[in-house]
Amino acid sequence: MATEQELSDFLKSVDKRAFKRTLYHVRNEEAALDIVQDSMLKLAEHYGDKPPGELPMLFQRILTNCTLDWFRRQKTRNALFSSLSDFEGPGEDGADFDLLEVHAGLPDGETAQSAEDTLRRTQVLQAIEIEIQQLPARQREAFLMRYWEEMDVAETAAAMGCSEGSVKTHCFRAVQSLSKALKAKGIVL
Numbered sequence: 722m723a724t725e726q727e728l729s730d731f732l733k734s735v736d737k738r739a740f741k742r743t744l745y746h747v748r749n750e751e752a753a754l755d756i757v758q759d760s761m762l763k764l765a766e767h768y769g770d771k772p773p774g775e776l777p778m779l780f781q782r783i784l785t786n787c788t789l790d791w792f793r794r795q796k797t798r799n800a801l802f803s804s805l806s807d808f809e810g811p812g813e814d815g816a817d818f819d820l821l822e823v824h825a826g827l828p829d830g831e832t833a834q835s836a837e838d839t840l841r842r843t844q845v846l847q848a849i850e851i852e853i854q855q856l857p858a859r860q861r862e863a864f865l866m867r868y869w870e871e872m873d874v875a876e877t878a879a880a881m882g883c884s885e886g887s888v889k890t891h892c893f894r895a896v897q898s899l900s901k902a903l904k905a906k907g908i909v910l
Contacts, residue, residue, distance in 0.1 A: 722770050722771065722772060723770070723772060725769075727773045727776075728765060728769050728776070731773065731780075735777070736761070738869065738870060739757045739760065739784055740753055740754065741869070742869065742870070743756050745853065745854060745861060745865060746788050746858070746861070746862070747791060747792075748854070752791060755791075756784070756788055756791055757784070759787050760780065760787045761780075764776065764779060764783055768783075777872075778879055781866065781870070781872070781876070781880035782880050782882070785862070785880060785881065785882075845908055848908055849903065852899050852903060853865075853899065856895050856899070859881070859891050860891045860898070861895065862881060863877060863887075863888050863891035863892050863895065864892055864895035864899075866880060867888070868892075874888050874889060
């Protein structure tokens with residue numbers, strides 16, 4: 722059974738990735754923070770006594786369910802109410818979240834980049850982020866779990882509640898779509 726320290730260490734290790742994954746789905750920073758926080762609380766309350774090896778799968782499933790619940794609530798709210806804020810553009814603070822910030826840093830051993838290289842790298846990362854957001858929800862979810870969360874096929878299937886074959890199909894289609902879209906933009910990775 723997981724100790725309080727093991728549970729705390731696990732939650733610290735997944736918070737940023739869980740936020741980024743959720744942000745991809747809901748496209749709202751405040752909602753993504755709430756969903757991740759609710760997921761962490763549910764894990765701690767209901768499954769804190771489980772072995773440490775089971776925590777990642779349980780958390781992924783809880784996070785997925787909390788995200789789906791958020792979409793259901795939004796659908797109901799939007800059916801009943803029309804909020805003027807729904808018609809507003811992006812925030813005025815200009816603080817855009819860079820999903821691929823981990824990859825935006827300098828590669829190991831490289832000490833400086835020219836402004837042109839930095840701009841090109843930023844543009845490529847933005848193009849990748851946009852294309853990931855354009856993927857269908859299940860493809861995006863499978864892609865992010867497999868390649869961002871580095872989960873294996875079985876773990877991804879369990880977290881998504883589908884077969885391993887479905888995960889492979891979703892990932893294959895996501896990679897094909899991303900490859901085709903990026904190639905059309907002249908981006909070769």
